[in-house]
Amino acid sequence: MISFTDLDFRLPGWGLFGSAADEGEKRPVRSGEPGGPLSADVSFENIDGMALRVARWRLDQPSEHPPLLFFNGIGANIEAVAPLAEALEERGFIMFDMPGTGESPDPVVPYNPFTMSWTALSLLKRFGLDEVDVMGMSWGGSMAQHFALQHGAHVRRVVLAATSPGMLMIPGDPKMLLQMADPYSAINEMLMREYLTALENSDESKLARNSVGNISPPSATGYFYQLMALAGWTSLPALPFLDKPTLVMMGENDPIVPLANGSLLAGAIPGARLEVFEGAGHLFLMTHPGKAIRLIREFLA
Numbered sequence: 001m002i003s004f005t006d007l008d009f010r011l012p013g014w015g016l017f018g019s020a021a022d023e024g025e026k027r028p029v030r031s032g033e034p035g036g037p038l039s040a041d042v043s044f045e046n047i048d049g050m051a052l053r054v055a056r057w058r059l060d061q062p063s064e065h066p067p068l069l070f071f072n073g074i075g076a077n078i079e080a081v082a083p084l085a086e087a088l089e090e091r092g093f094i095m096f097d098m099p100g101t102g103e104s105p106d107p108v109v110p111y112n113p114f115t116m117s118w119t120a121l122s123l124l125k126r127f128g129l130d131e132v133d134v135m136g137m138s139w140g141g142s143m144a145q146h147f148a149l150q151h152g153a154h155v156r157r158v159v160l161a162a163t164s165p166g167m168l169m170i171p172g173d174p175k176m177l178l179q180m181a182d183p184y185s186a187i188n189e190m191l192m193r194e195y196l197t198a199l200e201n202s203d204e205s206k207l208a209r210n211s212v213g214n215i216s217p218p219s220a221t222g223y224f225y226q227l228m229a230l231a232g233w234t235s236l237p238a239l240p241f242l243d244k245p246t247l248v249m250m251g252e253n254d255p256i257v258p259l260a261n262g263s264l265l266a267g268a269i270p271g272a273r274l275e276v277f278e279g280a281g282h283l284f285l286m287t288h289p290g291k292a293i294r295l296i297r298e299f300l301a
Helices: 078-087 113-126 139-150 174-179 183-199 202-212 220-229 236-241 259-268 289-300
Strands: 041-047 050-057 068-071 093-096 132-137 155-161 246-251 273-277
Touching: 041 113, 050 078, 050 113, 068 078, 068 113, 068 139, 078 093, 078 289, 093 113, 113 139, 132 139, 139 155, 139 236, 155 289, 236 259, 246 259, 246 289, 259 273, 273 289
Parallel strands: 068 093, 068 132, 132 155, 155 246, 246 273
Antiparallel strands: 041 050, 050 093
């Protein structure tokens, strides 16, 4: 059973500018000890004029499976999804902190899904990766859709978690969406809801604790740029042309991205498969890791 002392809900002060890496009270980066929440090769890479903190698991090890490129949710850092990367031990895994989140410095200029997809492809080329499976959670699910549509020649399969087709989505709880304008309020509210869900999954408490307890807030600038990146963006008209096997996973009780968005995505993408996490909210990858890992592993096999 998880106790409240296992999680740190304290968030550092917010300035109008300044990167997440500059926050004075931020917890230190994990050392990368095997079996911990982060055991990866971590480096800062200058890609297309952006300094990105990149984490790589097992890219130097032989595998029958292509690596998984992961796009994180809005404001989320690498550590939040590290347990997933650790668990998928049969394949390589690569992800990065978006500009202004985690330890990546703030972006100098705004970006959008088109430019960030080029940056992600440049990152893959930096490490000699020609083909990947691509996965995204929430905000990152939109990026995963765009990357697969823009660079389909480099994508084998797609996994979309707790996400939508962008501005043409079915909206969530208005109160929760309003709170999303303030990352301090939004992250605390989301964590508390998902924390209570994690308490009901004691058999998965360690993985849930490692994920939920390691979410740290972005800088105000980084968060704002992420919000603006998807302003006016939608994938819906292009989804019928997404010719990659696609798995859509949704939480039954998601207050931010309602389940109906998953049905919309699965209906628009040819042959897509929809899996629903009963009783789960927005962060089911973290609160229900056992089922999530099983589904991902089966689909990407």
